Amino acid sequence: MPAPTSANSSLRDTINAAGCTYEALAKDVRRIAAENGELLQTNKSAVSHWASGTRVPSGQAGQYLAEALSRRLDRVVTQREIGFQQTDTEPSGDGDPVTAVTNLGRADVERSRFLAIAAFTTAGVAMPLLHDHEATSRMLRARTPGSRVGGEDIDVVRQITAAFSAADERLGGGHGLTTVTAYLADTAAPMLRGRFPSEALRQAAFGAVAELAYLAGWKHHDLGHEGAAQRYYQVGYQLACEADPHGHAAWMMRALAHQSLSLKQPHHCVDLVEGALARGLGHVDGQTEALLHITHARAYAATGENPSAARALLAAEDAL
Secondary structure, three states, rough: OOOOOOOOOHHHHHHHHHHOOOOHHHHHHHHHHHHOOOOOOHHHHHHHHHHOOOOOOOOHHHHOOOHHHHHHHOOOOOOOOOOOOOOOOOHHHHHHOOHHOOOOOOHHHOOHHHOOOOOHHHHHOOOOHOOOOHHHHHHHOOOOOOEEEOOHHHHHHHHHHHHHHHHHHHHHOOOOOOHHHHHHHHHHHHOOOOOOOOOOHEEEEEEEEHHHHHHHHHHHOOOOOOOOHHHHHHHHHHHHHHOOOOOHHHHHHHHHHHHHHOOOOOOOOOHHHHHHHHHOOOOOOHHHHHHHHHHHHHHHHHHHHHHHHHHHHHHHHHHO
């Protein structure tokens, strides 16, 4: 790509608004790259070149730079906003989680690096807080149904999920990821377009596919692909809402918060876990409730709210 001929004033202005030095920003970029399994040597000279317009970020550095500025400004900063071409790293589903999970699975199979290079974003953690489940549900139910789906079809999805989950626990490293995502895209997700003899079976189908999407996310996490994992957790949450907007949806909200806390990025996590507790209490067993409270405690501790963290731990004990 030819080098720009003029200073990147958009990037300069955004850096000034963030109130950080080029050296500090370069450190942020290196840390975010490491979160996504990539080792970069970005230094203050590289940031200076980007700001002066003499060079543009290569590879995924532009994504990491936008995310670093997003975290400092506590709002979403896109690559386009800072003067770079936007990189498309998320297959679109046009608000339809069935289409979205199908596209994610196909991207994994057909373009193996497509999702592996997706960046984890702190803005993405808040997705469940903004998701309009009722609108999504209306859209899904308005679609013309396809072939009939029975309980045995759903059982097969569950059995495959259990088998590959066990393999992941034994072998780790994202074992069987391509097989899981191919089955998700070609068989499991299309099943959700079918005709169900009862509402209970429809909910069970969405729940089974949500669990498979979560497994695909977990396998990406094993490989250090945190951006890809986050996208599977997000669509898994949307599918879980259709299956059970209480317990299952709360568990998927916890998954997103847990990932973010593990990456030492507590943004939105307190609100997210509070939302999960509001949904889940009274609908989950004591052990699951305790795990929600423990994640709540972690979120409080990560933001320095130690008294609240202690209270959340006591709530976990009570739940057990």
